[in-house]
Amino acid sequence: MICTFDAHRKTELQKKNKISRKDFLRLVWVAVAAPFVFVWGMSVKRFRETKETSELRINSNIPDGISFFDEVIISKKDGVIKAFSAHCTHLGCLINETQDGLPVCPCHGSRFDTDGRPVAGPAVEKLRQLSFIREKEEIVVAINGK
Secondary structure (H helix, E strand, O other), X not given: OHHHHXXXXXXXXXXXXXXXHHHHHHHHHHHHHHHHHHHHHHHHHHHHHHHOEEEEEEEOOOOOEEEEEOOEEEXXXXXXXXXXXXXXXXXXXXXXXXXXOEEEOOOOOOEEOOOOOEEEOOOOOOOOEEOEEEEOOEEEEEEEOO
């Protein structure tokens, strides 16, 4: 009689600890879907950040060569001014130094020419060119996110 009771008690404990097939599939679905939801959320956040536009006002009396202003690189050669994002196209590090007159990423050493094209390093894409207008004694650069 004791054996029957123990066997019955054992099966009841198994039933209490057993997860239903439906609950198991829910858990699997959540475990699989969670990373995708996270990545999607980060993409939406990044998309919204790139839609935010601000402007940077710079004195138009810029010397020839490369100049850095916050998140903007200004290249001036023979009176022609170009504005680029200072975020490296390799991993997004902020470019804030030059080497031999060319912008250099401090993180991995990517170098860019005065037209924003990569000339060395791991970066393969051109720096993002920014639009700007001249207002009296200032250059107003439109910064569209990162």
